[in-house]
Amino acid sequence: xxxxxxxxxxxxxxxxxxxxxxxxxxxxxxxxxxxxxxxxxxxxxxxxxxxxxxxxxxxxxxxxxxxxxxxxxxxxxxxxxxxxxxxxxxxxxxxxxxxxxxxxxxxxxxxxxxxxxxxxxxxxxxxxxxxxxxxxxxxxxxxxxxxxxxxxxxxxxxxxxxxxxxxxxxxxxxxxxxxxxxxxxxxxxxxxxxxxxxxxxxxxxxxxxxxxxxxxxxxxxxxxxxxxxxxxxxxxxxxxxxxxxxxxxxxxxxxxxxxxxxxxxxxxxxxxxxxxxxxxxxxxxxxxxxxxx
Numbered sequence: 088x089x090x091x092x093x094x095x096x097x098x099x100x101x102x103x104x105x106x107x108x109x110x111x112x113x114x115x116x117x118x119x120x121x122x123x124x125x126x127x128x129x130x131x132x133x134x135x136x137x138x139x140x141x142x143x144x145x146x147x148x149x150x151x152x153x154x155x156x157x158x159x160x161x162x163x164x165x166x167x168x169x170x171x172x173x174x175x176x177x178x179x180x181x182x183x184x185x186x187x188x189x190x191x192x193x194x195x196x197x198x199x200x201x202x203x204x205x206x207x208x209x210x211x212x213x214x215x216x217x218x219x220x221x222x223x224x225x226x227x228x229x230x231x232x233x234x235x236x237x238x239x240x241x242x243x244x245x246x247x248x249x250x251x252x253x254x255x256x257x258x259x260x261x262x263x264x265x266x267x268x269x270x271x272x273x274x275x276x277x278x279x280x281x282x283x284x285x286x287x288x289x290x291x292x293x294x295x296x297x298x299x300x301x302x303x304x305x306x307x308x309x310x311x312x313x314x315x316x317x318x319x320x321x322x323x324x325x326x327x328x329x330x331x332x333x334x335x336x337x338x339x340x341x342x343x344x345x346x347x348x349x350x351x352x353x354x355x356x357x358x359x360x361x362x363x364x365x366x367x368x369x370x371x372x373x374x375x376x377x378x379x380x
Contacts, residue, residue: 147165147189148187149187157213183216185218200216249357254354285322314351315347
């Protein structure tokens with residue numbers, strides 16, 4: 088291999104031209120080393136190598152074990168893996184799912200999602216999904232909190248408590264109204280204990296089907312169908328065990344199906360409200376970040 092060093096004419100741009108039959112691991116390592124020292128990323132479009140400024144990248148995505156640098160007008164393929172690019176500690180870049188690292192400065196706004204995740208609208212109006220697992224890391228990068236496992240546990244505990252309180256309160260009130268209509272003056276403690284147990288189990292259905300990655304529409308649909316079935320199963324199991332329903336009289340099941348529908352709808356509404364409130368706070372932090380930049 089020949090190494091030729093030439094001085095360019097006065098005023099001409101400095102450039103490096105690599106002529107080779109194939110990009111060997113040694114050559115790639117040399118280019119990456121040069122990239123690291125110059126704070127540029129080396130990537131390719133077809134057979135052409137390019138140096139890409141990190142600030143021009145919207146996000147980096149891994150597809151079929153290949154990493155792509157997605158910019159405003161071009162998509163470059165990197166020979167490095169996603170975790171290798173993440174380990175470079177690129178300023179203002181943050182992992183938002185198993186397959187995507189986003190440039191936080193390119194986020195225009197955040198919007199809530201019914202899946203418990205959030206969506207980021209970028210400066211080119213493209214959307215990327217922020218998985219629930221990585222929302223706390225984004226909050227940390229925006230200076231909202233420390234992040235970490237303790238915070239994630241606290242967030243789950245808060246959402247679980249909201250779910251438990253709603254299920255328990257709504258079901259007890261529904262039972263009081265129903266029993267009063269039948270002429271009863273009180274709800275037996277045995278029935279309240281059963282409702283308490285049901286209220287513990289139902290909010291856990293959201294945890295069972297929790298996903299750490301971005302869900303596609305059909306996956307989200309399947310997730311919600313399974314969650315509805317789990318909720319129905321819990322309600323009907325408790326009702327059957329307590330003798331509230333008779334399988335030989337299907338009409339007795341109808342009120343509990345209505346209760347299940349209300350509980351599930353309310354659970355989704357609570358999740359969406361919490362997600363909307365959180366994304367609103369993060370959008371404020373994003374605006375502050377851009378104002379002070």
